[in-house]
Amino acid sequence: MALRLVVEIGGDSLSAFEYVLDEGQVTLGRNAACRVQIPLESISDKHLSFVRDGDGWLVADRGSTNGTRHNGELLEPDRYRPLADGDELRIVDVVVRVDVTSTAPATSLERSGQLARRMIENLMAKGPSAPTQAYLEVISGRDMGQKRPLSGLGATRVEGPNGAGERAWRLSDPAIEAPVAVHAAGSGFVLQGGPATVNGLAVGPAGAPLGSGDRVALGNTVLLFFDPLADKLTAKAPRLRPGVGSRRPALSPDDPVRPPTAQIVRLDRQEVVRTAIGLPLQGELDHELAHTGPASEDVDMESGRDAWGMVELALLALAILLFLGAAGVFLLLFGYF
Numbered sequence: 001m002a003l004r005l006v007v008e009i010g011g012d013s014l015s016a017f018e019y020v021l022d023e024g025q026v027t028l029g030r031n032a033a034c035r036v037q038i039p040l041e042s043i044s045d046k047h048l049s050f051v052r053d054g055d056g057w058l059v060a061d062r063g064s065t066n067g068t069r070h071n072g073e074l075l076e077p078d079r080y081r082p083l084a085d086g087d088e089l090r091i092v093d094v095v096v097r098v099d100v101t102s103t104a105p106a107t108s109l110e111r112s113g114q115l116a117r118r119m120i121e122n123l124m125a126k127g128p129s130a131p132t133q134a135y136l137e138v139i140s141g142r143d144m145g146q147k148r149p150l151s152g153l154g155a156t157r158v159e160g161p162n163g164a165g166e167r168a169w170r171l172s173d174p175a176i177e178a179p180v181a182v183h184a185a186g187s188g189f190v191l192q193g194g195p196a197t198v199n200g201l202a203v204g205p206a207g208a209p210l211g212s213g214d215r216v217a218l219g220n221t222v223l224l225f226f227d228p229l230a231d232k233l234t235a236k237a238p239r240l241r242p243g244v245g246s247r248r249p250a251l252s253p254d255d256p257v258r259p260p261t262a263q264i265v266r267l268d269r270q271e272v273v274r275t276a277i278g279l280p281l282q283g284e285l286d287h288e289l290a291h292t293g294p295a296s297e298d299v300d301m302e303s304g305r306d307a308w309g310m311v312e313l314a315l316l317a318l319a320i321l322l323f324l325g326a327a328g329v330f331l332l333l334f335g336y337f
Contacts, residue, residue: 003050003057003083004102005036007119008095015122017115022106026050028096029062032187032234035109037116039232040123042066042092050083057083057100066092113186120229134189134212134227136182141221142172155183160219175219182225185209187233189225191216 002022009015019036028036028048038047044064051058058080061068068075069090075081089096107115121132134150136158148169150156157168160176168179180193180203191198192207197217201208210216212230216223 001055001100002102002104002106003052004099004104006097006099007036007038008097009038009040009119009123010093017119019107019112019115020102020104021050024052027062032113032116035112037112037187037233038094039116039120040094042094047091048089048096051080053082057098059083059089064091110186113188114184116233117187117229120232132228134225134229136169136216136223136225138171139215139222139224141219143221146171150182150189151184155181157181158218158223171218171221173219173221176221177219180216180218182210188230189227191225194218 002020003026005019005021005028007017007019009017021035023035026036026049027034027046028038028043028050029046030039030041030043031037031045032039034046044062044066046062047064048068049060049062051060059070059075060080061075061077063077070081071088072090083098083100085099085101087098089098135147136150136156137147138144148156148158157163157165157179158176158181159165159168159170159179161170161172161174163170163176163179165179177195178193180191180196182189182191184190189210190207191203191210194203196203198208198210198214200215200217210225210227211234212225212227214225216225
């Protein structure tokens with residue numbers, strides 16, 4: 001059975017966003033690499049993990065900043081709970097309703113990206129007036145200053161004066177040899193056709209993704225692509241602490257929540273209750289885990305960062321010697337010796 005998630009933001013059930021997922025593991029978070037991207041500040045970069053367990057599904061909070069409530073009860077970080085039809089997951093003002101027995105077709109990656117963009121557009125429409133539509137603007141050439149908004153539903157065709165497209169954006173530059181098309185791709189846009197270049201690089205047969213601020217050159221014309229939602233939709237690199245980034249590679253959103261090296265701590269001669277695929281369940285019979293292996297590396301990194309090195313110790317010894325010497329001179333001057 002597939003997992004169906006219905007996301008409501010701010011109690012707006014009329015504009016809910018629906019996902020049907022059939023992968024073995026799915027991540028929900030703010031990062032664009034997550035299968036279910038919710039680009040809101042209240043959502044952590046990697047917030048929730050959903051894992052298939054036999055015929056059912058499990059959920060775990062990934063140690064998020066704002067936490068997650070499962071049917072009103074706060075989830076403990078990195079501990080899995082089984083899901084049932086009708087369950088509710090709440091993250092601040094975001095509510096995720098769960099159906100674990102869905103038979104609907106799976107939501108494509110393309111559709112998931114479109115839903116993330118729609119979330120931001122809907123939220124911005126409720127606040128102060130602000131642009132949400134991406135556009136192209138001619139910044140060099142005969143048609144300098146002209147703009148064309150881009151549609152998230154169909155392709156925008158750009159061609160020269162001899163083009164034959166009925167609804168195309170026709171520019172007056174005769175050096176434009178062939179038309180290009182800019183169309184929505186997930187939460188962003190892609191340019192295809194040409195000959196054309198994006199930031200000086202030729203566009204190949206597969207097209208080129210566009211980032212806000214990119215320059216598109218056609219013939220003797222240069223266009224600027226601008227997307228006002230790019231900052232909210234673009235995947236952001238994790239913030240690394242000083243001295244930690246080079247010690248251990250960053251985890252991707254679909255990495256396992258915990259390595260399989262966790263040891264079970266026995267309390268009252270009982271063990272942690274585990275699922276069919278070996279993941280710890282959170283519940284009345286559950287107990288704490290003492291993590292080893294990669295988990296202990298976190299401790300080593302922290303202690304290594306705070307530990308005193310040889311240079312620091314030498315500087316401290318020098319400071320002590322200087323202080324004692326100054327104190328001796330002071331006492332000699334005042335006749336104490």
